[in-house]
Amino acid sequence: MLGLLVAVSIWAQASIWQAYDASIWQKMGSQKLLLIKVERDGCRYCAYMDREVFSDSEVQKVLDRHFELVNVNISHERMPLQLDGERTPGFYVVDHQGKVIKQLLGAWTKEDFMDIITHLQKEQQ
Numbered sequence: 001m002l003g004l005l006v007a008v009s010i011w012a013q014a015s016i017w018q019a020y021d022a023s024i025w026q027k028m029g030s031q032k033l034l035l036i037k038v039e040r041d042g043c044r045y046c047a048y049m050d051r052e053v054f055s056d057s058e059v060q061k062v063l064d065r066h067f068e069l070v071n072v073n074i075s076h077e078r079m080p081l082q083l084d085g086e087r088t089p090g091f092y093v094v095d096h097q098g099k100v101i102k103q104l105l106g107a108w109t110k111e112d113f114m115d116i117i118t119h120l121q122k123e124q125q
Helices: 002-013 024-028 044-054 057-066 110-123
Strands: 033-039 067-073 090-094 100-105
Touching: 024 033, 024 067, 033 110, 044 057, 044 110, 057 067, 057 110, 100 110
Parallel strands: 033 067
Antiparallel strands: 033 090, 090 100
């Protein structure tokens, strides 16, 4: 029973990564940026990012407050917005006009990723 409670608690705290849908632009509002995470089946660096970076509560707080989160698995899905998503993990930060303002490739430490997304968010204010 305790294991189930811990699992539910961890799941409840996780940031919500959603599939890309054109309606995301209405949900975004003018204060948020779109963060598209590109992954593929069997990508160990993608798994690292999920396990070591995106599971962190501090990272989740910043992501949930300032970004709409989209996950694209290129093993099964096409890239949205005519983006080139051959390398994984990859991350695209897109403003409300659909312009890519930052592209990140590869795995990052929690500290480096936090520095990048915090800086981007502040630049857009």
